Amino acid sequence: MANYDNFEIEDFLQDDSFIDWIFHENAESNAFWTTFLSDHPEKRTLIEKARAILISINVKPHDDQLSDAEINLRVKLIQDQAFRQVPDKQAPIVKIYQRQWFKTAAVFLVFISIGFVAYQILTKQDNRITQDVLNKLVKISNTSKKSKFVQMNDGSLAVLTPGSEMEFPSTFKGKERNVYLRGEAFFEVHKDHEHPFLVHSQNMITRVLGTSFTVKAFKNAAEFKVIVNTGKVWVYDQKTKPTAEKKDVVIVLTPNQQVTYNRNVLQFKKDTLMHPLLLSKEVADKELNFTNIPFSTVISKLNVAYGIQIEYNKQKLGDLRITALLAEHPLNEKVELICRAVNAKYRFADGRIIIEEDASTNK
Amino acid sequence: MEDSELWDLFRAGNQLAYTQLVNKHYKPLFNYGRRFCQDREFLMDCIQEVFYELWNRKEKISSTPSVKWYLFKAVRLRIFRDQAKWTKNEEITDEYNFLVEFNIESKIINDLEINDLSVKVKNILNALPPRQQEIMYLRFYEGLTLNQISEIMGITNQSLRNLLQKSYKSFRAEWISLLVFLPYLKFI
Structure with missing residues (x-):
């Protein structure tokens, strides 16, 4: 251990065993520093000052803070994924409500729900995501080799390609209809001007009122794509929330146009398809x-x-x-x-x- | 309930304990990861995968002296590993950014002398290179021990100590210049 007799404040601030004592007190370090202080009473002020500085070191919060609602949603997603029932042949079948954890969990949930509702009423903020939390999310994963047909309760449809998965509330509530997509899906969105339909693919958001389009957003792909069949579609990065003044951050797509979102440079590139899509109006009318x-x-x-x-x-x-x-x-x-x-x-x-x-x- | 108790309950398959652990550690993990991971969705995917794997491997996991340390290590590893997969074609470098701005809680400091000192400490911390700032973040803000930090960052204890020595050297250099110039600055 260093010779502390000649230490000044700045020396203490650089001494690992001193810092460890401040942050991780234990019997051994306590004993050492108590003895040291009784031997060197003149160092007490120095040590107290050094300590004050060390414990006052803080960090400015990152610009990107998670809201409580977002955390709740994420925790919920983790729970859903972890506790997804995998049939276990060996385990004796005990009805879920007879299990101890369920009873405990049920009681707990009631409390949490009351707290949550109270919190909602009191704060009434950011209810977009929380509403989806209250509203059970349905998760559909397509592990088969064929595309899956998915219906949502607002009448919107999706065709989910193999290797993709999507999540959406069993009933859409609130101002927006939020759908979360990993992979590729074709959407036919039921028209509802009051309730925009938003497809979230990592930080890319595709917003429509009622149209048909395809989103390709595979997790490991360098590029995401949105291709429009009918109607008008908005695409933007969730970090640049569109406002009336900042319309230019939104890419507006019309039929037979596509946008490519490069995830490395976070840039959108828009272009028009060489051949009109089969499901665009002009072709569909014929075909x-x-x-x-x-x-x-x-x-x-x-x-x-x-x-x-x-x-x-x-x-x-x-x-x-x-x-x-x-x-x-x-x-x-x-x-x-x-x-x-x-x-x-x-x-x-x-x-x-x-x-x-x-x-x-x-x- | 203490982390270690929750941890043992979770290892025994208790879903509530698991959920509480997720709830408690999600935000610190996000706040830490966000400092070197630019893609927030990717980060959240990584955190989710760490927790998911934890649940699936719960029978094989041993008890740990610090749950926080365990999770920080797992998430950091996952981010760097998965990021490497993405950028396969690009040149692999050891460099990364660690975005942090150190602050001094002035509420605690009311003495003028230590106020001056703490401003210096802050300036020095904010001038360190990313790796050393990460060490300081884990040490002063997250209160982890040096051994835990070296394991989280995947470096040996010796290289951690070398890095610390470097930091202290810049401390010293800075200190001298500050001590020499600061008194004069006050009179200007």
């Missing part, structure tokens, strides 16, 4: 309005347009001819219309679209 066309052709056109695979009985339904104007309808209505035309039923199961002949009418 998706059918007059006396075999059912199988209609299905394959839809499959190509949406990148999905509609399941149906080809032998029984394939050759039936139908007439249907589908261009202007969202995917679920398209399916409904063609089913009506051939007297079939459809159902959505686990992201798949299945068309079956109606057993009752066949007999």
